Amino acid sequence: MPPILEIRDLSCELGGRPILRHIDLTVEEGETVVLLGRSGSGKTTLLKTVNGLVPASSGEIRFEGRAAADWDAVAMRRRMGYVIQDAGLFPHWTVEANIGLVPRLAKWEPARVAARVETLLETVGLPPGEFRHRYPRQLSGGQRQRVGIARALGADPPLLLFDEPFASLDPITRYELQRQFLDLRRTVRKTALFVTHDVREALLLATRIAVLRDGALELVATPPECLKARTPEVRAFLASLEDSGRAN
């Protein structure tokens, strides 16, 4: 079976400025690959080239064994869940309508959509009876993000893309959601590409970490290997951890 996602020699320029340089990355089924990098390292751009929100300048992306260029962009995106910071929920839709978005776009029967929404709300730990009819503004930041994850899981896509989903949450809620992310991975066995600048989060969630520096991959390795690797960017990230430890 081909890998879920293959990125080969991908480069991206925006306004003449190189953002990504010769990226090679493969994501196998069941993996959580975390793209770790500081602001401006190109990690979000890399994520957005995967679902075609940002066009690549050169190189190739293959999703489910098929070149992205051969996919219909809309059909491909419906097979990639997408979760961003602050969730990006539709403010004029209830929680139920938000989560049911992709199943409805895929023309599921209403009863099947409703059942799916119920399952997903339970999966992300929100009692359906209490939350189904709420609007996003009636939710806390953590609850909104749970709904965002449930929406991304909507039609059971083979790949989930996360763009710093927990970055704006308070540390306690963030930790809760990170634990839940790990539980979720055990139960639904999803493949994920996850962008963060939080090295702690990367070490906790990743099966492999891809460290980006100035638009190039510096290292792709499992968390224990990363801790040993000591490349410049990894060292810089780990130093930030140690300092925050000392301050406390």
Added chain:
Amino acid sequence: MNPSLGAEIVSLSLQHLRLVGITIAIAAALALPAAVVLARRPAARRWVLGFTNIAQTVPSLALFGFLLPFIGIGEHTAIVALTLYALLPIVRNTLTGILGVDPAVRESALAMGMTPRQILWQVELPLAVPSIVAGMRIATVTTIGTATIAAFIGAGGLGVFLVRGIAMMDKQALLAGALPAAAMALAADEGLEWIERKLSPA
């Protein structure tokens, strides 16, 4: 107040409402699609908003006079002129509403696999509705006021009382025109504000 004056107030008010109704219907039918198209085309946006801005600055009596040789006296001229005035607030507010949609919402809609058409109808327009209604409200209230001037070019409406009142120094005629027009403007303002609140996303 004699009964024939009462009857005249009713019939001229209805005529006035007709003018305003037709104007707003035409203006909305032109302005809404225009705003949708302009939302995607920043370059064209400058030109069209510039044109509607200029139309707005021409004094209404002058515009009526300018249109007379082309369209002639009567209701049609009034409706053309009033429509030009009503365009700007509707176009501008609709644009503001569409462009004001949270970029994160638009981005996630696209990333979840919605087509541009679905994003327009299911996300952008519903979220822009309060702003669109606000534009319609401004356009309606202004049109009710401006339409009184249409009587000068024979379009009828409550302005007929004003023309007569000014010509004959008749206070009663002035009030018979001014008061219903003011009441109409206030009622439209309140009514549309209520609709605006009702339609605001929960």
